[in-house]
Amino acid sequence: DSGVTQTPKHLITATGQRVTLRCSPRSGDLSVYWYQQSLDQGLQFLIQYYNGEERAKGNILERFSAQQFPDLHSELNLSSLELGDSALYFCASSARDRLAKNIQYFGAGTRLSVL
Amino acid sequence: GEDVEQSLFLSVREGDSSVINCTYTDSSSTYLYWYKQEPGAGLQLLTYIFSNMDMKQDQRLTVLLNKKDKHLSLRIADTQTGDSAIYFCAESTGTASKLTFGTGTRLQVTL
Numbered sequence: 642d643s644g645v646t647q648t649p650k651h652l653i654t655a656t657g658q659r660v661t662l663r664c665s666p667r668s669g670d671l672s673v674y675w676y677q678q679s680l681d682q683g684l685q686f687l688i689q690y691y692n693g694e695e696r697a698k699g700n701i702l703e704r705f706s707a708q709q710f711p712d713l714h715s716e717l718n719l720s721s722l723e724l725g726d727s728a729l730y731f732c733a734s735s736a737r738d739r740l741a742k743n744i745q746y747f748g749a750g751t752r753l754s755v756l
Numbered sequence: 757g758e759d760v761e762q763s764l765f766l767s768v769r770e771g772d773s774s775v776i777n778c779t780y781t782d783s784s785s786t787y788l789y790w791y792k793q794e795p796g797a798g799l800q801l802l803t804y805i806f807s808n809m810d811m812k813q814d815q816r817l818t819v820l821l822n823k824k825d826k827h828l829s830l831r832i833a834d835t836q837t838g839d840s841a842i843y844f845c846a847e848s849t850g851t852a853s854k855l856t857f858g859t860g861t862r863l864q865v866t867l
Binding site for chain 2: 674749
C-alpha cells in the first residue's frame, strides 16, 4: 500500500458528461501529480500541484482541470467527455517539489470508461 | 527533448535472470526510476538511481546505468512467477518534478 488513495476505482459515464476524480496524498506529502495511462498514449503527465498551487502542466486538455485543497487532497475534473478520454488516471504524491530526488508514490488509479 | 524507449515484451523461465532495457534521450536526466505495474494495480516503485552512479543493487534487483549511451537496465535475479508484470522506466530531469515514462515492458515468467 503506497498510502495514496484514489476514489472511485471505476467510473462509467457517457459522452458529454463531467466527472470528478479524487486523490488523497500520503500523509505529509505536499505535492500531488496526475497522470493518464491509455493504450495509445502510454503514461503521460497531466498536472502537478504543490501545497495548493499549480506547479507544472503537461499534456492536459482544456476540458480538464484540477485543484488541490487546503487539506492537500486533490481533484481532477474532466468535462465534455469523449470516447478517447477512457483511460486509467493515476494520482501520485511526493514530499516536496523541485528536488533532484523526488520520489513519487502512486495510487491504484481510477479507471474511466466513457460510453 | 524527453523520450524514453523500452522493448515491449520479454519472456523468461522461472529461476532465470531477466534483463529489461531502457534508453532515454534527455542528457540532463538526474534520477532514473523503475516502476512495476501488476494487472489492475497502480505503479509500485522498485528502485531508482542517480545519474552520477553506474550501478545500484537492491536484493534481487540490479540497476545498471550507462550515461554515455543513455542506457538503463534492470536485472532481476532468480525471476519468479510473481515478477510477471509490466515494468516502466522513468526519468526526472533537472528541477522538474514530473516523470517521463517509457512505453513499458511486459515480463512474462514461464514455468
